[in-house]
Amino acid sequence: MAKTVLITDDTAFMRMTLKNVIQKNGFNVVGEAADGEEAVAKYAELRPDLVTMDITMPKMDGITAIKEIMKIDPNAKIIVCSAMGQKPMVIDALNAGAKDFLVKPFDAERVIEALNKAAD
Amino acid sequence: MDASEFLDVFAAEARDYLQALSQDLLALENNPDDRSILDEMFRAAHSLKGMSGTMGFNELADFTHQMESVLDLLRTGEIQANQQITNVLFESLDNLEILLNKTLLEEDIDDISHMVKPLEDILNAKDQFAAKSAPKADSALESNQEPVAVSSGLTITLDDAIKETVKQGFNQGFNAYEVQVKLRQKTLLKSVRVFTIFNALEEYGTIIKSQPPAQDLEEERFGLEFAVVYLTTEDLESIQKLVEGISEVESVVVKEIKLNGRTKVTEVKPVKAETKTQKIAQPKKNDTSVVNKGVFADRFVRVATDRLDNLINLVGELVISRTQVLEIGQTINHNEAKSTFEQLDRITTDLQYAAMKLRMVPVKQVFDRFPRMVRDLAQASNKSIQLEIYGEDTELDRSLVNQIADPLVHLIRNSIDHGIETKEVREALGKPAQGLIRLEARHEGSHVIIEVADDGQGINVEKIKEKAINKGLLPENFTGELSTAEAIELLFKPGFSTSEKITDISGRGVGMDAVKTAVEALSGQVIMTSTPGKGSSIVIKLPLTLAIIKALLVRTHGQIYAIPIQAVRENLLITKDQIKTVNREKVFVLRNEVLPLFDLAETLGFESQDDGDSYSVIVTEDHGGKVGFIVDELIGQQEIVIKSLNELVGDIPGIGGATVLGSGRVALILDHSTLIKRRSETIG
Incomplete structure (x- = not known):
């Protein structure tokens, strides 16, 4: 049974790119969210095995969203996505409960490694 | 990753961000202290950077990175926006657009250092722009320091203090290990990776020392390897597995520390992502329903325009055959057939309207460029001008929207150049120092009206008369009076331009007749009214659709x-x-x-x-x-x-x-x- 993934990023392009990589590698992308609020709502609804979470997003940022999701499900497996230069935010995200982090621009292998490792 | 198939989406979204940045920057100029605008701009630049990097557009990524850095300094309050910075940002947006276009057209991009330099200057001289009471905020800039390579074969020398701690650990039933970790070559944000490894270890024990010291690890002053002395109740193998389970770890060596002299080396096992053993997944409670619900339709879909045009064309064909069918229908005397024909008629008409709607786009797409244009032109001509925009959500056929842009540019330029007076003149006349240009779109029946109005000096009938005589549009010996309406009529004659000197704003030789021709080519009309001293208004009347x-x-x-x-x-x-x-x-x-x-x-x-x-x-x-x-x-x-x-x-x-x-x-x-x-x- 393929692991289910919820992708969160405010740019449609990044969602598309991530989805492509993730789907090609045997995961099942069950949902996409364009901001933190949507991610929390969709997590509650879909209960995906894994979540990728962008940090800088409108409405609700990724770190707040991680905290909210961890409230819903303390076992949520969230991978935070950041860019170079967001170190303090990545640390915040990890402290909030993110299992791993990815740095943009994404390397497909890294994305899959992170998903696989977080899924275990 | 091969991302070329995503180019279209990239292009569309990148342009959206560019537009958003441009609007935000205008807003920022009026509210320099509004953090939310800066946050939004930072996000946009940040997203652009990420997207560009993903596509492998390095120049774009580099450039947006610099923009992002400047925006971050602004956003955290480390520097404060002033005219100089705003101008650099405006210029950078123009450069960004150039870079984006070149990238999309696959043109060669020359050295971008001249584009980057003004941004770098701000970054380098940030103290100069520092906010008065600058709270020292976290700079998100990566430290540029070269990582200092740490000699391999890390073995931590145990000084007395450590030995003492380890001994106490033994007494409480802990095992002591030296964990040596090597990170993968391309690891990004190494310090954060170390943080995740530390976090994982701390969950099952205590790190009592690291080599290099924690401070250096945090500031990325190390190569790819580090080691820790670790106390835990877990056995050696589970610690090995624990660290191997973390991303970007190339290899882990765990050695048991024994105080009476020797340390025992256990297995050395390189870890690679590919060698991961896939666990048999537990069946999830509600897997199928999840899959179905997961397919969420987005509220907007981007569709290639040729597909849209094809659809419209087909609907056009359908409308025509509907008329043919109805004509035949009138010859048939059959009630059921008649009501079916009527239904066909209704549905086809609805379909036609729905299809037409697809071609409609808000005039916002065109209006959006004007705030920036007015700002630049006002600055260049040393006038103070406010642009008010109304009805930007008014929809118009896509092909019309594209073609109405140039005439509007011309009209607005005219207003700035000829209409609005300088601050001094306006004050002397008792008008508000700031001139006003109003741009409005609205529906009127089956037409869309676009109006450009200003509160400037209106047309100068005498000047137009003089000019018309010079241009041979009026006889040389013409001495009569011209009404405003007659003067306006002259304005629209080919070859008429009232500008006394050629400015870089209104250009050369393109007069109102060019506007008129362009609008009429769109089956539209131009109507101008003007009140001397009070201002002018130009109304463009366009059909809803050209199809x-x-x-x-x-x-x-x-x-x-x-x-x-x-x-x-x-x-x-x-x-x-x-x-x-x-x-x-x-x-x-x-x-x-x-x-x-x-x-x-x-x-x-x-x-x-x-x-x-x-x-x-x-x-x-x-x-x-x-x-x-x-x-x-x-x-x-x-x-x-x-x-x-x-x-x-x-x-x-x-x-x-x-x-x-x-x-x-x-x-x-x-x-x-x-x-x-x-x-x-x-x-x-």
Whole structure:
């Protein structure tokens, strides 16, 4: 049974790119969210095995969203996505409960490694 | 990752971000302290950077990175926006657009250092721009320090303090290990990776020392390897597994620390992502329902325009065959068939409207560029001008929106250049120092009105008179008075431009007649009003769509032709003796006006059927003046769906397209202005 993934990023392009990589590698992308609020709502609804979470997003940022999701499900497996230069935010995200982090621009292998490792 | 297939989405989204940045920057200029604007700009630059990097557009990624860095300093309050910084940002947005376009067109990008430099200057001189009470905020900039390589074969020397801690650990039943970790070559944000490893270890024990020291690890002053002394109740193998389970770990060596001299080395196992053993996944409680619910439709879909045009075209065909079917339906006397035909009629009409709607886009797409333009031009001409925009959500056919942009640019430039006075003049006149330009779009019946109005000086009738005499538009000895309306009429004459000096704003030789021509080419109208001292207003009236037009159907030489109603001024019947010949050209007199008279059949290259005593004449008008066309018969007005002639037929002067009539017959649509040109070429 393929692991289910919820992708969160405010740019449609990044969602598309991530989805492509993730789907090609045997995961099942069950949902996409364009901001933190949507991610929390969709997590509650879909209960995906894994979540990728962008940090800088409108409405609700990724770190707040991680905290909210961890409230819903303390076992949520969230991978935070950041860019170079967001170190303090990545640390915040990890402290909030993110299992791993990815740095943009994404390397497909890294994305899959992170998903696989977080899924275990 | 091969991302080329995503180029379209990238392009569309990148442009959205660029537009958003540009709007935000304008807003920022008015509210320099608004953090939320800066946050939004930072996000946009940040997203662009990420997208560009993913596509492998390095110049774009580098450039947006610099922009992002400057925006971050602004956002965290470390530096404060001033005119200089804002100008650099505006300039950077222009550069960004250039880079984006070049990237998308796959053009070579030269050295971008001159583009980056102004941004770097801000970054380098940030103290100079520092906010007065700068709270030291976290700079998100990566430290540029080269990582200091740590000699391999890390073994931590245990000093007495450590030995003492380890001993205490033993007493409490802990094992002591030295964990040596090597990170993968390309690891990004190494310090954060170390943090995750520390976090994982701390969950099952205590790290009592690290090599290099924690401070250096945090500041990334290390190569790829580090080691820790670790106390835990877990066994060696689980610690090994624990660290191996973390991303970007190349290899882990765990050695047991024994205080009485020796340390025991256990297995050394390189870890790679590919060698991961896939665990058999636990079946999830509600897996199938999740999959189905997971397919969420987005609220917006991007569709290639040619697909859209194809759909519209097909709907056009359907509308035509609907008319044919209904005509047949009228001959059938069957109630059930009749009500079915009526339903078909209704649905097709609804479908037609729905399809038309697809072509509609908000004029916002065009209006969005003007705040920036007004700002720049106002600054350049040292005037203070506010632009108010209304009705930007008004929708218009996509093809019209694209083509209305240039005329609007011209009108707004005119307002800034000729309309709005300088601050000093305005104050002297008792007007508010800041000039106002109002740009408004609204629906009016089946038309869209776009109005550009300013509160400037209005048109100068005397100046126009003088100019018109100079240009030969008025006789040299003209001494009479001109009304405002007459002056405006002169403004629209070809070759008229009121600008005394050529500024870089209103350019050279392009006057209001260019605007008029452009708008009329879109089947629209331009109406100008002006009150001296109070301001001017120009109203552009456009049809909602160009795909369906009202046309006058005429018959000549046995064929039906459609003339767009926009061009038709009147139709009349004239007798043979009303036709005069001047310079071997036929003319006729219409209310004291001498109009050229063409035989439509002849103009189209058929033989003139010159018989009868009276002729049906259609008078058309374009910016070249009025012309009469003789036709055999007037059929009537009808809405027609314009179809372009395909490339096999090519571009025929005088023919603007074709349409299929209800009867199934094809009618050519006449383009009267090129028709006149074509005629003078054949005859002349």
